[in-house]
Amino acid sequence: MAARPEAPAGRRNPAGLPRFLDLSAIRFPVGAIASIGHRLSGACLVLAMPWLPDMLARSLRSQDDYDVLLGTWRSPWMAPLEFLILWAFCYHVLAGLRHLLMDVGVGAGLRAARTSARIVLGLGFAVALVLLVARRLP
Amino acid sequence: MRQFTGQRAWLVQRLSALLLLCATAALGAFLLIEGPPGYPAWRAFARHPAGSTLILAVTAALCLHGWVGARDVVLDYLHRPAWRLFVLAAIAGALGLVFLRVLVVLAATLANAP
Numbered sequence A: 001m002a003a004r005p006e007a008p009a010g011r012r013n014p015a016g017l018p019r020f021l022d023l024s025a026i027r028f029p030v031g032a033i034a035s036i037g038h039r040l041s042g043a044c045l046v047l048a049m050p051w052l053p054d055m056l057a058r059s060l061r062s063q064d065d066y067d068v069l070l071g072t073w074r075s076p077w078m079a080p081l082e083f084l085i086l087w088a089f090c091y092h093v094l095a096g097l098r099h100l101l102m103d104v105g106v107g108a109g110l111r112a113a114r115t116s117a118r119i120v121l122g123l124g125f126a127v128a129l130v131l132l133v134a135r136r137l138p
Numbered sequence B: 001m002r003q004f005t006g007q008r009a010w011l012v013q014r015l016s017a018l019l020l021l022c023a024t025a026a027l028g029a030f031l032l033i034e035g036p037p038g039y040p041a042w043r044a045f046a047r048h049p050a051g052s053t054l055i056l057a058v059t060a061a062l063c064l065h066g067w068v069g070a071r072d073v074v075l076d077y078l079h080r081p082a083w084r085l086f087v088l089a090a091i092a093g094a095l096g097l098v099f100l101r102v103l104v105v106l107a108a109t110l111a112n113a114p
Helices: A030-061 A063-074 A076-103 A110-136 B006-034 B039-047 B049-077 B081-111
Strands: none
Touching: A030 A063, A030 A076, A030 A110, A030 B039, A030 B049, A030 B081, A063 A076, A063 B039, A076 A110, A076 B006, B006 B049, B039 B049, B039 B081, B049 B081
């Protein structure tokens, strides 16, 4: 993070630590963006989870329910939501894989970590886009 | 909830991540080679003991992984004890319900005539 100006004395939290939340003055290196993206995509996926049991039930109940479910997800109106979930899933998996590799020491150096952060950010978006389009091809 | 904090949470997060990663790779490979399964094959898979066990294991891993991640995020951004307790309880309840409902759906699928 960049050098930060002193927080005003009046804005301290109960623990007595200075509070500093001027986001425009905090630098976000690519690793920070990758990390926030991992959290954001994870939060999206957790928020989507309560709908899973219902979709599983409908996919297994009958041929008609199965067709309706898949048809709903092919509708153009669902495309933005579908893209959000696809991005969250693809990005979360790729960023998680990067994290696990770093755990065992692969690519944990700063230079390699910055490169892989860029790759994962780009690839997550690209794979989600390809899946969105590929699913809608006849 | 003690089992799901500290080093054990870290381990649960990694192990569930590995299982979900394998499941994603297997599902991805299947869809790439075979395409969408179609209703009869999908239902037959869910009725097979190995298939329903796999669906349940993935659901369990998903709920555990979601719990550890959501808990980390809540503890980082929510500082008032009452809010923490409320939000964490809501998340734990919601994820537990997801697992139970998947269990019920699978049981119903097995119980119904083919």
